[in-house]
Amino acid sequence: AKQQGQRLLRFFSPEMTQRARERLHLEAELRRAITHDELFLVYQPQVNLTTSKLVGMEALVRWRHPERGLIPPNAFIPLAEESGLVVSLGDWVLRAACRQLRAWLDAGLTPPRTAINISAAQLSEDQFVGRIAEQLRLYVLSPQSIEVELTETCVMVDSERSFQSLAELHALGVHLSIDDFGTGYSSLAYLQQIAVNKLKIDLSFVRDVTTNPNNAAIVRAIIALGKSLDLEIIAEGVESPEQADHLRSLGCDSIQGYLISRPLPADEMAAWLRQWPASSEQ
Numbered sequence: 709a710k711q712q713g714q715r716l717l718r719f720f721s722p723e724m725t726q727r728a729r730e731r732l733h734l735e736a737e738l739r740r741a742i743t744h745d746e747l748f749l750v751y752q753p754q755v756n757l758t759t760s761k762l763v764g765m766e767a768l769v770r771w772r773h774p775e776r777g778l779i780p781p782n783a784f785i786p787l788a789e790e791s792g793l794v795v796s797l798g799d800w801v802l803r804a805a806c807r808q809l810r811a812w813l814d815a816g817l818t819p820p821r822t823a824i825n826i827s828a829a830q831l832s833e834d835q836f837v838g839r840i841a842e843q844l845r846l847y848v849l850s851p852q853s854i855e856v857e858l859t860e861t862c863v864m865v866d867s868e869r870s871f872q873s874l875a876e877l878h879a880l881g882v883h884l885s886i887d888d889f890g891t892g893y894s895s896l897a898y899l900q901q902i903a904v905n906k907l908k909i910d911l912s913f914v915r916d917v918t919t920n921p922n923n924a925a926i927v928r929a930i931i932a933l934g935k936s937l938d939l940e941i942i943a944e945g946v947e948s949p950e951q952a953d954h955l956r957s958l959g960c961d962s963i964q965g966y967l968i969s970r971p972l973p974a975d976e977m978a979a980w981l982r983q984w985p986a987s988s989e990q
């Protein structure tokens with residue numbers, strides 16, 4: 709066993725250091741990306757299922773790497789979370805979204821409420837709500853113009869500090885949405901303790917809602933729970949009219965997904981806002 713262990717060690721060691729080196733490298737590159745404007749935001753509209761009115765949009769981060777090209781968030785957000793870089797990355801996202809909203813307003817557009825994804829490390833920061841308030845002030849935006857998207861797991865971490873921040877956020881007037889609802893490990897008790905506005909049904913339940921009775925049952929249960937707590941329900945990852953019809957029949961309020969639009973860069977989103985027939989609900 710010892711011999712085998714040594715063999716394994718010899719076999720894995722160089723590869724592991726290689727991996728560790730790559731990670732460090734990527735981390736340094738990500739640090740640079742944040743300060744050198746290699747990041748940008750794309751926006752995905754959210755539409756009411758009965759009125760077709762625009763009810764919101766979600767800002768999603770992208771990294772245009774000078775050599776590697778476009779890197780999706782799943783390839784760098786986990787690294788950013790592990791290294792703590794997600795706090796400055798999240799700051800960048802918040803600023804960029806607020807700056808964009810101000811630019812759209814100045815151009816005479818009426819952008820809907822914009823959801824921003826927040827990581828656990830950001831929520832535990834002492835300055836979390838202060839930073840948001842500061843950006844809203846700087847770009848002269850109403851607190852209702854943004855929404856914070858948190859996962860269940862994120863809400864459960866460091867609960868006292870987080871609950872305090874969420875209460876302050878609510879007092880400020882910023883909406884709160886629970887992302888990927890039903891996929892995290894959590895008790896539902898937090899729904900009574902914090903002021904939630906919206907539940908977002910994860911795309912894993914939406915994907916085969918028309919064919920998988922178990923997923924349909926989960927979606928139905930989430931909608932029933934949400935309704936009884938007077939929350940808005942949105943489904944993400946809606947790709948087909950069949951899914952939309954099914955979700956409508958289950959009482960879902962609104963949808964986000966390729967059926968309506970892919971996430972769009974700011975200029976394309978502006979064009980989309982101009983042409984969408986049912987204008988935004990404010």
Ligand code: C2E
Binds near residue numbers: 768801
């Ligand atoms: P998420 O918040 O659950 O975002 C939804 C993901 O589903 C997005 O992937 C979006 O592009 C994708 N999507 C939208 N419509 C459809 C559809 O109809 N079908 C399918 N199959 N997919 C659809 P994306 O943009 O790659 O983001 C992945 C994850 O990265 C996000 O999941 C979120 O957890 C994280 N993320 C993205 N932007 C940020 C950010 O600014 N900050 C933080 N902390 N995390 C972010």
Ligand code: CA
Binds near residue numbers: 766825857887
């Ligand atoms: Ca999200």
Ligand code: CA
Binds near residue numbers: 887888908910944
């Ligand atoms: Ca989600």
Ligand code: CA
Binds near residue numbers: 888910911
């Ligand atoms: Ca998701």
